[in-house]
Amino acid sequence: MGARGKIWVIFIICxxxxxxxxxxxxxxxxxxxxxxxxxxxxxxxxxxxxxHSYIDYxxxxxxxxxxxxxxxxxxxxxxxxxxxxLQSCHTAITSSGYIIEGHVPAESIKKLLRDKPNVRGIALxxxxxxAPGMGDGKGQFxxxxxx
Numbered sequence: 588m589g590a591r592g593k594i595w596v597i598f599i600i601c602x603x604x605x606x607x608x609x610x611x612x613x614x615x616x617x618x619x620x621x622x623x624x625x626x627x628x629x630x631x632x633x634x635x636x637x638x639h640s641y642i643d644y645x646x647x648x649x650x651x652x653x654x655x656x657x658x659x660x661x662x663x664x665x666x667x668x669x670x671x672x673l674q675s676c677h678t679a680i681t682s683s684g685y686i687i688e689g690h691v692p693a694e695s696i697k698k699l700l701r702d703k704p705n706v707r708g709i710a711l712x713x714x715x716x717x718a719p720g721m722g723d724g725k726g727q728f729x730x731x732x733x734x
Contacts, residue, residue: 625700627652627687630663631677638677641690641720645679648693652679664688673710673733685709686733690718695730708733 627645631638633656645652657663663678667686675689685699686708699709709730711718717726 625650626682627679627696628682629654629677629679630657630660632656632658632660635676637690637714637721641677644719644724645693645696650693650696667707669710669733673712673731675711675713688733689713690715690720690728691730692719692724692728695728704732706732706734 627650629638629642629645629652631642631654639654642652642654660677664674667678667680669678669686669688673688677689679687681687681696681700683700683703685706687696687699688708688710689712691709691711695709695711699706710733711728711730714721715726715728717723718728
């Protein structure tokens with residue numbers, strides 16, 4: 588094979604690699620958009636300031652989040668059988684049926700929606716300092732599974 592033939596082979600290999608990377612990037616981008624487009628309904632007290640800050644946080648992270656104001660948030664937790672030791676100030680339900688209890692970071696929600704584990708949901712119990720909607724959202728937060 589001559590020099591010109593070798594150049595063509597290298598060109599074709601490079602083009603194939605670039606095309607493969609482009610397709611992979613598009614698939615990843617599509618998956619992220621699909622996850623972020625999942626509707627999340629948050630049940631919260633109308634007087635809860637951090638709940639509304641958390642809803643803003645969800646929207647800023649690409650989620651379609653809405654709120655149902657209720658004075659009976661405890662009743663919502665009872666309806667979804669959320670263990671008392673996992674409860675926080677608000678409860679959210681995704682359109683695919685997962686429970687998101689408390690100020691769970693967006694990355695944890697995205698992982699839940701991407702991996703689709705056989706669990707009822709995830710929770711960030713209590714009201715940890717600096718959790719999303721309660722501060723800068725920076726830090727390690729002990730997200731747990733709701734079995």
